Amino acid sequence: MRGVDGPILQTSHxxxxxxxxxPEIHALLDLxxxxxxxxxxxxxxxxxxxGRTLINLFFEPSTRTQSSFELAGKRLGADVLNMSVRTxxxxxxxxxxxxxxxxxxxxxxxxxVRHQDAGAAELLSRKVDCCVVNAGDGAHEHPTxxxxxxxxxxxxxxxxxxxxVTICGxxxxxxxxxxxxxxxxxxxxRVRLAAPRTLLPAEVERFGxxxxxxxxxxxAGADIVMMLxxxxxxxxxxxxxxxxxxxxxxxxxxxxxxxxxxxxLVMHPGPMNRGVEIDSAVADDIEVSVIQEQVEMGxxxxxxxxxxxxxxxxxxxxxxx
Amino acid sequence: MTRLAFxxxxxxxxxxxxDVPGALLVEGGRIRDWxxxxxxxxxxxxxxxxxxRGRALAPGLIDMRVFTGEPGSEHRETLESASRAAxxxxxxxxxxxxxxxPVIDEPSLVDFIRRRAAAxxxxxxxxxxxLTRRLAGETMTEIGLLMEAGAVxxxxxxxxxxxxxxxxxxxxxxSTFGALVVGHAEDCDLSExxxxxxxxxxxxxxxxxxxxxxxxxxVERDIRLVELTGARYHFGQISTRAxxxxxxxxxxxxxxxxxxxxxxxxxxxxxxxxxxxxxxxxKPPLRSxxxxxxxxxxxxxxxxxxxxxxxxxxxxxTKRQTFAQAAFGAVxxxxxxxxxxxxxxxxxxxxxxxxxxxxxxxxxxxxxxSGRLARDAAADLVLFDPxxxxxxxxxxxxxxxxxxxxEGRTFEGRVHRTYVEGICVFDRAAQHRTAQA
Numbered sequence: 001m002r003g004v005d006g007p008i009l010q011t012s013h014x015x016x017x018x019x020x021x022x023p024e025i026h027a028l029l030d031l032x033x034x035x036x037x038x039x040x041x042x043x044x045x046x047x048x049x050x051g052r053t054l055i056n057l058f059f060e061p062s063t064r065t066q067s068s069f070e071l072a073g074k075r076l077g078a079d080v081l082n083m084s085v086r087t088x089x090x091x092x093x094x095x096x097x098x099x100x101x102x103x104x105x106x107x108x109x110x111x112x113v114r115h116q117d118a119g120a121a122e123l124l125s126r127k128v129d130c131c132v133v134n135a136g137d138g139a140h141e142h143p144t145x146x147x148x149x150x151x152x153x154x155x156x157x158x159x160x161x162x163x164x165v166t167i168c169g170x171x172x173x174x175x176x177x178x179x180x181x182x183x184x185x186x187x188x189x190r191v192r193l194a195a196p197r198t199l200l201p202a203e204v205e206r207f208g209x210x211x212x213x214x215x216x217x218x219x220a221g222a223d224i225v226m227m228l229x230x231x232x233x234x235x236x237x238x239x240x241x242x243x244x245x246x247x248x249x250x251x252x253x254x255x256x257x258x259x260x261x262x263x264x265l266v267m268h269p270g271p272m273n274r275g276v277e278i279d280s281a282v283a284d285d286i287e288v289s290v291i292q293e294q295v296e297m298g299x300x301x302x303x304x305x306x307x308x309x310x311x312x313x314x315x316x317x318x319x320x321x
Numbered sequence: 322m323t324r325l326a327f328x329x330x331x332x333x334x335x336x337x338x339x340d341v342p343g344a345l346l347v348e349g350g351r352i353r354d355w356x357x358x359x360x361x362x363x364x365x366x367x368x369x370x371x372x373x374r375g376r377a378l379a380p381g382l383i384d385m386r387v388f389t390g391e392p393g394s395e396h397r398e399t400l401e402s403a404s405r406a407a408x409x410x411x412x413x414x415x416x417x418x419x420x421x422x423p424v425i426d427e428p429s430l431v432d433f434i435r436r437r438a439a440a441x442x443x444x445x446x447x448x449x450x451x452l453t454r455r456l457a458g459e460t461m462t463e464i465g466l467l468m469e470a471g472a473v474x475x476x477x478x479x480x481x482x483x484x485x486x487x488x489x490x491x492x493x494x495x496s497t498f499g500a501l502v503v504g505h506a507e508d509c510d511l512s513e514x515x516x517x518x519x520x521x522x523x524x525x526x527x528x529x530x531x532x533x534x535x536x537x538x539x540v541e542r543d544i545r546l547v548e549l550t551g552a553r554y555h556f557g558q559i560s561t562r563a564x565x566x567x568x569x570x571x572x573x574x575x576x577x578x579x580x581x582x583x584x585x586x587x588x589x590x591x592x593x594x595x596x597x598x599x600x601x602x603x604k605p606p607l608r609s610x611x612x613x614x615x616x617x618x619x620x621x622x623x624x625x626x627x628x629x630x631x632x633x634x635x636x637x638x639t640k641r642q643t644f645a646q647a648a649f650g651a652v653x654x655x656x657x658x659x660x661x662x663x664x665x666x667x668x669x670x671x672x673x674x675x676x677x678x679x680x681x682x683x684x685x686x687x688x689x690x691s692g693r694l695a696r697d698a699a700a701d702l703v704l705f706d707p708x709x710x711x712x713x714x715x716x717x718x719x720x721x722x723x724x725x726x727x728e729g730r731t732f733e734g735r736v737h738r739t740y741v742e743g744i745c746v747f748d749r750a751a752q753h754r755t756a757q758a
Contacts, residue, residue: 202524
């Protein structure tokens with residue numbers, strides 16, 4: 001760890017994996033490693049963010065990510081406010097930027113935002129005075145998810161160099177996939193993508209990953225298997241004909257997993273659709289599945305991100321009486 | 322009778338390709354005479370002299386694709402505010418789309434537009450009427466009666482008619498009256514929910530997108546329907562190489578087809594969406610650089626007939642949204658001329674060639690007498706400096722909406738005065754003086 005208070009990030013927001021440099025990523029992972037230790041201790045609370053206000057602004061419900069940020073903020077001593085904005089209030093005429101202006105007037109120090117549209121965090125970051133953390137924007141990015149995945153992998157494998165990571169499932173709609181492709185590629189891993197053609201984005205070949213439509217081939221020799229959630233509304237004929245056909249060709253079961261490298265790790269950002277993209281026997285196998293560990297790493301990564309961003313916050317002004 | 326003598330002008334008549342220094346005389350709102358040697362024997366009695374100082378004097382621009390908010394959403398744009406924007410952009414005729422509330426789909430509404438324009442607008446306003454009632458794409462409008470009321474063409478504006486049978490009948494019926502049909506080429510199903518052009522950039526941004534084929538499919542379908550019906554058909558604006566190729570082939574077969582392109586699609590590509598810039602969200606979407614270059618080539622080669630602004634004013638609240646939720650459209654009346662002139666400044670086309678696409682060509686397609694310097698033609702004129710540069714300032718626009726995709730961009734080609742029927746409707750110097758006072 002670089003000094004107690006040394007700067008880690010060049011920017012005052014975390015909008016995507018795309019804007020992180022390799023040293024920044026490793027510094028965040030190092031810091032998160034320390035927080036894993038802290039989180040496992042009995043006394044877990046720190047006063048680092050004492051007096052700071054963190055607002056969780058969620059336009060899309062997400063129990064998992066929201067509670068992870070909430071816990072991270074509270075463990076660092078921040079005051080955390082959860083705001084769930086239903087789509088209905090947006091349709092009442094209030095724009096995203098109206099909401100931003102309202103929140104900005106409350107003078108928060110950090111804004112964690114989840115929105116169903118790509119670019120929402122970027123848009124907010126241009127209109128508010130505080131740090132903005134992108135907790136998922138449409139099909140664009142979900143940087144803390146990619147960071148926690150990287151942390152999970154690094155703690156198990158030490159190095160990313162040459163590691164084969166196969167990401168399977170709904171790549172088209174997945175911000176998790178996009179952030180992971182960017183982040184893991186930067187760290188030196190070889191990323192493969194496996195999905196039916198309807199769930200691959202246009203010109204995905206240019207993302208720098210290897211593209212497969214045959215999941216078995218994509219899994220051959222893989223070190224890491226990352227499964228993605230398939231949304232219910234996309235299962236019944238629009239993108240894939242049925243869940244049973246999807247599971248047959250793209251669901252992770254023991255048989256397909258056998259193609260991967262012995263000891264390969266299975267990951268999933270959650271929540272899982274058992275029997276759709278992943279077989280329970282695989283998901284619950286503690287020998288291969290690190291899915292629960294990902295959740296634990298999630299809190300540590302978010303603490304590291306909040307810590308890193310807080311280092312760029314003005315101090316004197318806040319301490320003034 | 323009011324007489325205006327324009328002297329020291331660079332006379333530009335795109336219809337004939339003429340580009341000479343000279344003078345022009347306006348009498349009673351009409352062009353009386355013009356030429357290099359006019360006034361060599363002295364100016365006529367009592368004429369007011371306009372010293373053009375070597376600037377270009379050309380027919381006023383005709384913009385075939387303008388959306389306003391009148392009636393129904395006057396907060397976006399009225400006929401009056403659109404006309405002031407037009408005048409400031411050197412546009413003397415605007416053809417307004419029927420996409421209003423209510424939709425311009427019956428004769429009394431065409432009449433309303435004409436009356437409102439006569440009462441409030443400072444440039445000529447020609448209404449297009451809807452091709453199908455309420456733009457629903459189901460039943461055709463009263464094309465004959467609408468024509469009698471003054472509709473210059475029939476279109477569903479920025480909507481494609483999804484049903485080929487409805488389109489076929491509308492085209493066949495329109496051909497009965499020799500009516501011009503203006504189509505929008507964007508397959509409704511393929512482009513449903515899409516906010517930009519499909520490709521690597523949209524994939525990386527995570528924005529829902531539609532492929533260029535959404536345009537080609539409708540272009541090719543409508544070409545077949547024109548072949549069946551013989552209707553006069555104009556593609557309001559195209560944006561892809563494939564669509565252009567299909568149209569070029571159709572023209573070669575002798576079909577009565579023409580097409581336009583917006584100034585936006587000549588000057589911007591999909592990468593200009595950058596960090597989710599909603600002012601660059603439009604229909605059709607900004608395309609790949611290869612498609613943009615093909616549009617420029619199409620204009621240069623004369624395959625694309627007209628350049629339009631596709632002026633589409635949107636209020637701030639509908640643009641200050643995420644990219645997916647933001648409204649489509651960009652204002653363009655005040656940047657049409659300088660954006661089109663980029664082709665001239667990049668040495669891809671001559672000045673008269675570029676001007677023809679925004680004067681004589683739309684006049685020919687719409688059957689108007691304007692758009693050229695001709696004796697006894699109405700004196701709709703624009704005086705501009707093709708070389709003078711300026712930076713686009715959204716705050717200085719005359720349009721009621723400020724959603725320009727060119728904020729801060731420096732263009733060459735500045736309008737100084739605009740005349741409609743010999744009456745000055747825009748004078749930059751006077752405006753400047755007023756601002757200073």
